[in-house]
Amino acid sequence: MDNFGRLISEIRAELPRLELRENEQMRDHCSFKIGGAARVMALPSSAEEAEKLCLSLRRSGVEPLIVGNGTNLLVTDSPLDRFVVKFSDKMGSVEKRGDNGVFALSGISLARLASFCAKASLTGLEFAHGIPGTLGGAVSMNAGAYGGEMKDVLRSADYLDENLKLCRKTSKELEMGYRHSVFSETGCVILGAEIELASGSEDAILTRMRELSEKRRASQPLDMPSAGSTFKRPEQGYAAALIDEAGLKGFAIGGAEVSQKHAGFVINRGNATFDEVLALIEHIQKTVYERTGISLEPEVKIIRG
Numbered sequence: 001m002d003n004f005g006r007l008i009s010e011i012r013a014e015l016p017r018l019e020l021r022e023n024e025q026m027r028d029h030c031s032f033k034i035g036g037a038a039r040v041m042a043l044p045s046s047a048e049e050a051e052k053l054c055l056s057l058r059r060s061g062v063e064p065l066i067v068g069n070g071t072n073l074l075v076t077d078s079p080l081d082r083f084v085v086k087f088s089d090k091m092g093s094v095e096k097r098g099d100n101g102v103f104a105l106s107g108i109s110l111a112r113l114a115s116f117c118a119k120a121s122l123t124g125l126e127f128a129h130g131i132p133g134t135l136g137g138a139v140s141m142n143a144g145a146y147g148g149e150m151k152d153v154l155r156s157a158d159y160l161d162e163n164l165k166l167c168r169k170t171s172k173e174l175e176m177g178y179r180h181s182v183f184s185e186t187g188c189v190i191l192g193a194e195i196e197l198a199s200g201s202e203d204a205i206l207t208r209m210r211e212l213s214e215k216r217r218a219s220q221p222l223d224m225p226s227a228g229s230t231f232k233r234p235e236q237g238y239a240a241a242l243i244d245e246a247g248l249k250g251f252a253i254g255g256a257e258v259s260q261k262h263a264g265f266v267i268n269r270g271n272a273t274f275d276e277v278l279a280l281i282e283h284i285q286k287t288v289y290e291r292t293g294i295s296l297e298p299e300v301k302i303i304r305g
Contacts, residue, residue: 004039004083007060011042014056019043019090026075029067029086031132032268033225034277035075035303038065041084044091047105047158047191054164054189057083065303066189068134069109072141072227075303077274082305087136096120101155103194106136110143118209123200124153129209130216132228136190140183142176146212151176155196160189179232179299221259225268230281231296239296240264246287256280266300278302 008020020042026035042064044050057064064085067073092108094116102122104113114129127148131138139157142150154171161167174181183190216222231239243249243263250260255272258280259265266280285296 007057007062007083008040010060011053011056015049015052017045018049018053019045024084026070026080026084030070030073030075030227031225032070032074032227032272032277034077034268034272034274035070035073036077036079038080038082038084040082041086043086043088046091046093050085050087050091050189050191051160051164051166053085054160058164063187068107068137069132071132072137072299072301073303074227074274074277074300076305078305080303080305087134092134096122097194100197100199101194102197103192104135105192106134106139106190108135109133110135110138114209117195117197118202118205121200121202121205122197123205124148124197125195126205126208126212130213135193139174139190139193140181141179142181143179146215149176153195153197155194157183157193158191159183160191162187164189166191219262221261221265221267224259224265225272226259226265227300229264229299230266230284231264232299234294234296236294237292238264242288242292242294242296243284246284246291248284248287251280251283253280253283258284 022040023037024041025037027033042053044053062083065082066085068087087107089107091105094104094108097103102117110128110131110133113135114125117125127146131143131145138150151171156168156170158168240263248258249263251258254276255268255270256276257267257269259267266277288294288296
């Protein structure tokens with residue numbers, strides 16, 4: 001029995017209800033539809049189960065790869081010899097707290113969370129309805145769209161720090177900026193978060209969500225596999241405009257292409273490989289830099305192994 005085999009047996013004994021999958025294809029868990037087989041994937045269903053799992057992995061000297069919906073990932077096609085912990089909708093309970101507060105576990109999708117808030121007549125999260133990620137990922141990178149950001153509504157986050165101690169920090173303590181928070185470069189594990197909204201009209205909230213959805217469909221290649229915006233907004237200008245002005249809209253390497261609908265998106269037009277997407281990202285960076293002197297930083301998280 002290999003080391004992972006022993007670890008799996010130990011975790012099954014310690015956490016018998018935990019869903020464990022061996023040799024799970026990452027392409028099935030990433031919006032790019034790219035990625036090889038992960039040696040093990042665990043899908044916890046509660047904060048307590050996730051905490052116990054992380055403690056068990058730490059005792060075994062294993063550093064897990066924590067993922068949500070995989071909407072911001074580019075994963076290698078090669079076998080991934082990692083223990084992946086996926087915070088999915090299994091870990092997505094949500095409840096109202098007080099008049100305007102909502103607490104949810106980190107695996108809930110932003111779409112489901114926004115819909116819950118709309119039914120509770122709470123306004124302020126409409127911007128997040130079309131963002132395809134989970135609450136945990138949204139807090140970590142301060143996700144935003146159409147003038148709204150998570151820092152505008154976040155009250156606090158519950159997480160395991162780098163020593164796996166259970167902690168809570170308020171939004172002011174999380175140093176949230178453009179696509180960044182204190183979690184961005186750490187090994188902390190976000191378990192859940194509380195947001196604070198305002199009372200509103202359910203009909204008006206749903207109308208606003210529909211309007212934003214129509215804008216997204218009209219301007220973004222939502223019918224093609226991608227990881228959303230490929231690059232962060234640079235200090236000068238906008239990534240999509242810089243790429244378009246460089247004549248790269250529609251440029252392709254293999255199955256990877258700069259979307260003709262929105263130059264800020266690299267899409268998988270069919271059977272694109274990890275290497276092809278990575279080569280296209282690097283070509284975009286090189287071309288834009290040579291033309292403008294502006295360095296584009298990937299927003300997509302690249303998992304090489």
